[in-house]
Amino acid sequence: MVNWLKICDLSALPEDSSRGFCxxxxxxxxDIFLVxxxxEVRGYLNQCPHTGGPLDWVPDQFLDLDRRxxxxxxxxxxxxxxDGVCVAGPCAGQSLVAIDLKQEGNDVCMRDVVSEK
Structure with missing residues (x-):
């Protein structure tokens, strides 16, 4: 069974921005973030493939200065x-873990797979 969990309203994520959520x-x-x-809205786990730690040191700051x-x-x-692929740094070639997203009206939702019993 697949459930979809609301993360936020699209209006809470302006163009060229990022935001973290638990x-x-x-x-x-x-612990995830959206860009x-x-x-387009993309979502990833907030976990660096190199260190395993979070990517942001300031809340909601996941993008470089050019926002590219x-x-x-x-x-x-x-x-x-x-696609979350690392193009520079110690984890070059590795990828962030993507979150399956969909938009329902103004809601941004993520997929939550629940095992059937």
Whole structure:
């Protein structure tokens, strides 16, 4: 069974911005972030593939100064917004873990897979 969990209203995520969330899922709390770029919303776990730590050191700051790439605050690794692949830094070639998203009206939702008993 697939459930969809509301993360936020689209209006809470302006164009060229990022925002972190802690969402209660069937597997527990998920620390995630969303990025809105060119009208598209992408979501990833807030976990660097190199250190395992969060990417932001200031709340909701996941993008580089040009707002073109996701940046890890710990060691400046850079990730493409579209697919989460690291293009520079110690984890080059590795990827962020993507969140399955959909938009329902003005709601941005993430997929929460619940095992059937």
């Amino acid at each position: 969402i209660s899922t069937s597997a527990g709390l998920a 809105r770029k060119s009208g 790439l996701i940046q890890c605050a710990t060691h400046d690794a850079l990730f493409r917004i579209d």
